[in-house]
Amino acid sequence: MAEYNTMELMIVVAARNLENGKTVGVGTGAPCAAAMLAQKTHAPDLVIMFEAGGISPQLPTMPISVGDSRTFYRAVMASGMCEIMETCQRGMVDYTFLGGAQIDMYGNLNSTVIGDWKKPKVRFPGSGGANDFASFCWRVMVITPQDARRFVEKVSFITSPGYLDGPGAREKAGLPANTGPHKVITNMAVMGYDEKTRRMRVESIHQGFAFEEVQKNCGFPLLKAEKIVTTPAPTADELRILRTEVDPKRYIIGR
Amino acid sequence: MFEVVAQGQGPLFMDPDADKAREFFRQKARALKGKVMSVKEAVGKYVHDGDYLGIGGFGANRIPTAVCHEIVRQKRKNLIFAGHTSTHDFQILSAGEVFNRCDIAYIIGLEARGLSPNARRYMESGKVEGCEWTNYGMALRFKAAAMGVSFLPGRNMMGTDTFKYSAAKVVKCPFTGKLFCLYPALWPDVAAIHVHEADIYGNCRLRGISIADLELARASKRLIITCERLVHNDAIRNDPTQTVIPYYLADAVCEVPYGSYPGNMPYEYFSDEEHLRLWMQSEEDSEKFKKFLDQYVYWTKDFNEYLDLCGGLHRINELRAQEHLIQNKNDKE
Numbered sequence: 001m002a003e004y005n006t007m008e009l010m011i012v013v014a015a016r017n018l019e020n021g022k023t024v025g026v027g028t029g030a031p032c033a034a035a036m037l038a039q040k041t042h043a044p045d046l047v048i049m050f051e052a053g054g055i056s057p058q059l060p061t062m063p064i065s066v067g068d069s070r071t072f073y074r075a076v077m078a079s080g081m082c083e084i085m086e087t088c089q090r091g092m093v094d095y096t097f098l099g100g101a102q103i104d105m106y107g108n109l110n111s112t113v114i115g116d117w118k119k120p121k122v123r124f125p126g127s128g129g130a131n132d133f134a135s136f137c138w139r140v141m142v143i144t145p146q147d148a149r150r151f152v153e154k155v156s157f158i159t160s161p162g163y164l165d166g167p168g169a170r171e172k173a174g175l176p177a178n179t180g181p182h183k184v185i186t187n188m189a190v191m192g193y194d195e196k197t198r199r200m201r202v203e204s205i206h207q208g209f210a211f212e213e214v215q216k217n218c219g220f221p222l223l224k225a226e227k228i229v230t231t232p233a234p235t236a237d238e239l240r241i242l243r244t245e246v247d248p249k250r251y252i253i254g255r
Numbered sequence: 256m257f258e259v260v261a262q263g264q265g266p267l268f269m270d271p272d273a274d275k276a277r278e279f280f281r282q283k284a285r286a287l288k289g290k291v292m293s294v295k296e297a298v299g300k301y302v303h304d305g306d307y308l309g310i311g312g313f314g315a316n317r318i319p320t321a322v323c324h325e326i327v328r329q330k331r332k333n334l335i336f337a338g339h340t341s342t343h344d345f346q347i348l349s350a351g352e353v354f355n356r357c358d359i360a361y362i363i364g365l366e367a368r369g370l371s372p373n374a375r376r377y378m379e380s381g382k383v384e385g386c387e388w389t390n391y392g393m394a395l396r397f398k399a400a401a402m403g404v405s406f407l408p409g410r411n412m413m414g415t416d417t418f419k420y421s422a423a424k425v426v427k428c429p430f431t432g433k434l435f436c437l438y439p440a441l442w443p444d445v446a447a448i449h450v451h452e453a454d455i456y457g458n459c460r461l462r463g464i465s466i467a468d469l470e471l472a473r474a475s476k477r478l479i480i481t482c483e484r485l486v487h488n489d490a491i492r493n494d495p496t497q498t499v500i501p502y503y504l505a506d507a508v509c510e511v512p513y514g515s516y517p518g519n520m521p522y523e524y525f526s527d528e529e530h531l532r533l534w535m536q537s538e539e540d541s542e543k544f545k546k547f548l549d550q551y552v553y554w555t556k557d558f559n560e561y562l563d564l565c566g567g568l569h570r571i572n573e574l575r576a577q578e579h580l581i582q583n584k585n586d587k588e
Contacts, residue, residue: 028367051390052313052340053464060580064528065366067313067340069521069578072464078521080465081340082398085391089410108415112387117420123378125370127417128340128361132391135411158415173414174425174434 002236006187007253009206010143011037011242012234014097014185017141022094023047025084025133027066029252030143031097032059036246041238049093051129053079062251066129085129088136091176096137098130099144102155105199105220106169107162107181109134109142110155117157127159134160135175139182146186151218163198189214190231194223204231260434261413263421265386268335268356269307271439273405279442279476283503289455290508294481294558297507298325301445301477307335308354309397309475311448311468314342315365315518315526317461319481321511321558322447327351328552337443338362339393340466343518346534349374350548352382358441360388368531373538387420388412392438394467399440401473408435446475449514450500451523453482457505458491458498463521465499472500481511483523511558513571525577530565 004012007030014034018024020043026032027050035048036059047056052067057075065071072078087093100109101124111130115121134140140162144150162181164170171177180198184191190204201223202214207230215222234242247253292300302308308326312318323344326334334354338345342365348354350373363374377383388396389411399407412418413425413436424437448468450461457480461468472478480500485508491498513520517527517534537547555561562571576584 052316052466064368064526065314065316065342065519067316067464067466068519068526069316069463072521078462078464080469081390081394081467082470085394085411112417117416119381120379123363123375125361125364126338126359126387127389127392129390131389131415131417132411135413157417159417161413161415164414170414174410174436175413176410 002234002239004234004239005253007255008239008242009234010185010187011253012238013190013231014141014143015041017183018043018046018095021045023049023092025049025051025088025093025096025137027097028063032063033242033246033252034097034143037238037242040241040245049084049087051081051084051133053081053084055079055084062247085132085136088133093137095139095141096133097141097143098134098160099142100159102150102152103142103144103184104152104155104162106164106166107140107142107184107193107200108155108158108164109160109162110157112157112159114156130160136179138179140180141182142184144184144186146188146214146217148217148219151220153220163193167196167198188217191222192225197223199223201225202228204229206231207233257426257429259424259426261418261425263418263423265420265422266384267422267439268358268386269441271405271441273403273440276400276440276442277403283476285503287456287502290457290505291455291485292507292509294321294325294509294511297479297509298322298329301479301506302326302331303444304332305334306444307337309337309339309443309446309471310341310344311446311466311471312344312515312518313340313466314344315531317449317463317515317520318344318518319447319449319479319514320347320516320518321481321509321514322479323347324552324558324561326353337393337441340390342366343531346371346374349377350552352377355382356384358388358393359385360390360393365531365535369535371535371538373544386422387417389417392421392423394470395438396441397467397470397474399438400442401470405440406437408437410435412436441474443475445477445479446471447479447481448472448500449481451483452486453480453508454486454488454491454502455508456488456502457500457508458488458502459500459505460497461499469499472504477506478504479507479509480505481509481514483512483514483520485510513562514558516562516571517565519578523578524571524574527565527570527574
């Protein structure tokens with residue numbers, strides 16, 4: 001069996017969740033690596049979009065910024081923020097990857113403050129384009145380490161909407177119908193969301209971990225899918241492409 | 256009448272009245288006259304204490320760095336800042352503590368490079384009054400202003416705390432009964448945008464992504480253009496398809512070669528990651544940062560002196576090679 005590190009595993013698993021011929025709004029880092037890996041494996045016609053305006057680039061290297069010149073290198077269009085976000089709002093963007101300092105059982109994300117908004121303990125960047133992507137894209141995925149300080153009962157601040165407070169809440173608030181959180185990919189497991197309760201549930205667990213460990217590193221009770229499977233390990237091909245073509249300088253996989 | 260079903264509690268820093276904006280634009284000069292001046296002169300003339308300021312580009316990509324430095328050097332105070340896609344620009348303006356109110360969409364961070372320690376301290380100090388938005392929400396506010404209407408609808412922000420601390424409103428659509436978030440128009444007092452080429456009148460061309468600059472240019476009451484190079488008006492007229500900002504929007508045109516440095520300028524030079532790291536490291540200690548700022552901003556006369564301190568054309572040549580993916584100049588490609 002091939003050796004791999006946690007970041008490599010998360011990127012490979014994320015890449016497998018992207019389908020050929022679909023569109024994905026990505027940021028820098030692991031999500032971008034996952035989209036690039038998907039393109040070079042099973043999804044050559046995956047369209048990558050960056051919030052600052054890049055559409056379907058042939059990324060020569062890993063971008064540093066979602067607005068740097070790599071994000072529209074050999075792209076089909078160098079557009080702007082309204083073009084990208086309105087394409088999402090129109091319903092043409094299938095996936096997005098988001099992150100945050102905190103996530104709760106409904107997939108709500110916090111990237112704004114820890115503590116009281118008026119007198120924050122810690123101030124973070126804020127929404128950026130995350131709330132926009134989380135509101136508009138059909139399916140939202142998150143790549144994050146499994147850690148009870150991140151997976152919290154209640155986020156300090158809902159920056160970007162998950163299922164808010166449960167079934168029907170997104171639609172009731174006015175967000176586009178049938179959108180929302182899809183998968184959470186961590187170093188221990190892949191979580192999805194229960195259709196009835198909209199709560200996070202464990203669907204597959206990576207080799208070497210047990211449900212109890214995943215639960216121990218999560219600040220709220222996790223539901224279980226009917227059948228929890230073992231995440232298939234990265235293949236030698238996936239690892240080779242990730243290491244030699246996607247991130248040869250190990251910017252992301254070396255973290 | 257729209258039925259308002261929810262309302263953000265954040266402060267609305269600027270009046271969204273379209274008729275008041277029209278009165279301003281009625282007076283704005285349309286004469287085709289040369290507007291070339293130094294950055295020092297442009298900031299002196301067009302950026303006033305208390306103004307609402309917008310900065311073009313995307314944080315450390317195609318930003319008007321020289322204008323940001325000059326605003327700090329001239330010690331502007333009590334500005335309101337559009338914290339929209341802002342990274343290194345926010346870092347510079349925070350270093351000078353030039354603003355005390357901020358519309359927040361993306362601040363403090365430098366994306367994958369981490370968070371600016373000083374900008375974070377500044378935002379946590381209580382010196383700045385904030386209002387939350389999103390990147391697209393702010394782009395919509397500029398777009399509404401550019402269109403000359405007092406708001407535009409979007410389907411984002413609803414149901415979140417971002418909305419709760421914004422100054423947006425959720426209303427019922429009079430056609431479908433569904434809910435939409437309304438974004439109030441935002442006419443900044445002044446904005447600065449860096450472009451590839453401009454003529455002396457302010458007709459501008461840019462290459463690559465436009466981010467929200469085309470909206471920002473049209474929304475702003477006054478506009479400072481910095482450009483990599485000045486081109487003759489004939490060049491503009493021979494190929495008007497390329498003009499993205501017409502001259503009557505611009506108030507000042509400043510030729511600042513490498514003006515997005517240490518940011519990236521598409522098709523010209525890549526970002527200087529080493530220098531951006533130096534900023535971050537200097538900020539870790541406030542005494543060290545004060546010295547850094549003196550050396551690089553306060554004691555430099557203009558942008559050229561700053562560039563020289565950072566390695567000048569020698570460094571720019573390296574960044575040009577990076578931008579064009581030339582790894583070894585002697586290798587066969």
